[in-house]
């Protein structure tokens with residue numbers, strides 16, 4: 001778990017079965033958890049489950065069948081939004097609309113997209129978010145980036161990731177190779193957009209380590 005503090009309010013956005021939010025309720029990570037998803041039947045099922053396992057006389061939660069793009073960030077602190085398991089394009093849309101609705105209210109974000117962390121990072125950088133922590137997550141042979149950021153702070157976000165890389169970890173090397181392969185293909189079809197991204201990832205290993213010798217065929 002990447003979270004560094006307890007929150008007054010946590011939003012489990014695009015919660016689906018609500019597993020993430022339920023584990024946060026279980027750990028008392030927040031005074032209240034709001035579950036948001038656009039699927040009505042899923043939210044009905046979730047509400048029944050929460051009522052059974054997290055009775056409202058012991059836990060505080062709310063289920064909202066709502067488009068995340070219509071959520072208005074309330075003036076509550078500290079407050080966290082979690083967006084996990086959604087594609088980069090949608091994640092960026094959600095972040096932009098939350099940021100616009102917040103009107104200066106501070107909040108933290110925990111983001112874990114299915115693909116396209118580079119684009120999500122660039123959007124966060126443009127909006128002025130700051131890094132709290134970042135992590136490479138490997139699950140069922142798939143790679144994800146866990147990005148924990150805030151509207152306030154000092155540490156800048158780097159579009160290729162920075163502190164998350166451990167170059168002596170073979171899984172991190174494998175993830176890097178996957179990214180290089182992916183952006184090599186993208187750069188072949190759209191060099192203007194993706195050659196710079198490829199160059200950023202390629203230069204990471206030159207900066208980051210003397211102990212990792214990337215596969216020469218890849219770079």
Ligand SMILES: C[S@@+](CC[C@H](N)C(=O)[O-])C[C@H]1O[C@@H](n2cnc3c(N)ncnc32)[C@H](O)[C@@H]1O
Nearest residue numbers: 014015016036037038039066067068069084085
């Ligand atoms: C793959 S699930 C994510 C599950 C969960 N967050 C996780 O990490 O395990 C994606 C969910 O996003 C929901 N979703 C898609 N667009 C949405 C939107 N605009 N507003 C709210 N929920 C949305 C879908 O209904 C679906 O339940």
